[in-house]
Amino acid sequence: MAKLYEPGLAIKDENSLALHRNENLFIEKEWFEYLTKEASLKANIRFYPDPNYITLREELAKLHNVDLENIYVGNGADGVLADVLGYLKNVYNEMTILDIGFPVYAILAERLKYSIKKINRTETDKIDVNELVVFDSPNSITGEVFSSKIFQTILNKKGSFLIWDNTYGEFADDKITSFFDNLIYVKSFSKYFGLAGLRLGYCIASKDLIKKLALYKDVYNVNSMVEVMALEVLKYRNKFEFYKNQMLNCKKRLEKILLNLGFILSQSKGNFVFIKHSKFSAKWLENKFFEKNILIRRFSNPLIENYVRIAIPPENKFNYFVDSLEQIISSKSDEMVKSYMK
16 A cells, blocks of 8 residues: 655644644745735636746756756655656666655655665665665754765666755755765755645756757646746845844753753754653653644654654744743653652
8 A cells, every 4th residue: 555645734724833744934924915916917727828837947046056957846755756757767676765854755756666675864875876766854843954975876876866955954054065966955945935735846957958858858847826926025035034044042941941841852953953851751752742722743763753853933933832831841750849849
């Protein structure tokens, strides 16, 4: 039976704080409503979109200081990944992924009939020649990053191909600096730009790779409203840098609080923390936060079953989250003291 992706509970209740899906909550809803209105006035949905998405690709090329021919757009980062992996199936039958990483890789592998080789982040020396490697850096679960040296080692392997899922790259200040015939960078509008519901992803690669990839795409894989909305958003890059810095400031404050409360933190470069506590189980924490209408993410992977991932709460919800966190930890400490006194 085919695997299904479990994105976490969909919550639209304004009284709940959804921190379980790494959605960017720092961008004001009102501002997006304004941009949506502007886009609706410019998108002529009576007509088909440009199947080559020239204008959008030109703007993305300017953003990354590359050429139009280096850009491919698609239906979310996972849609782009599906297109890339569909193309590469002509060459590879197996894909190497991390034992902790974006679950969609394994789902796409099953769908496209790839066999899977899993390694942990300390075993990159096990990558051999003629391997297709798919890594997310920053990691979508832990937020950890790989050094450029590791990527270079993979690219130098004869017959290798690297798909670098860089969906969270803006938070880590990653820059596209070079092209290789065996490298594709995958990007998204879901995290940094906060447009998870828009479903727009893209990849950056050599011109020859993009040209070949275009032969595998659906004719219209991005709709007109999405294209126009993305073009509106790209006009305000400075504003998104402001939101990113807001998030990073809140993250720094939250990390300090978590450490003081006895949590162990990964070196996350994403818009989230990945944490565990020696005294409290991940399931207990998830349930206690849920009682306070706060959703956090716990994973079934045995390697990280006692960790939780929490998106950084926005400034207007930050104190509420911290107060809830401290109350939860305090309540457990009180329970432990009472149990000891008995």
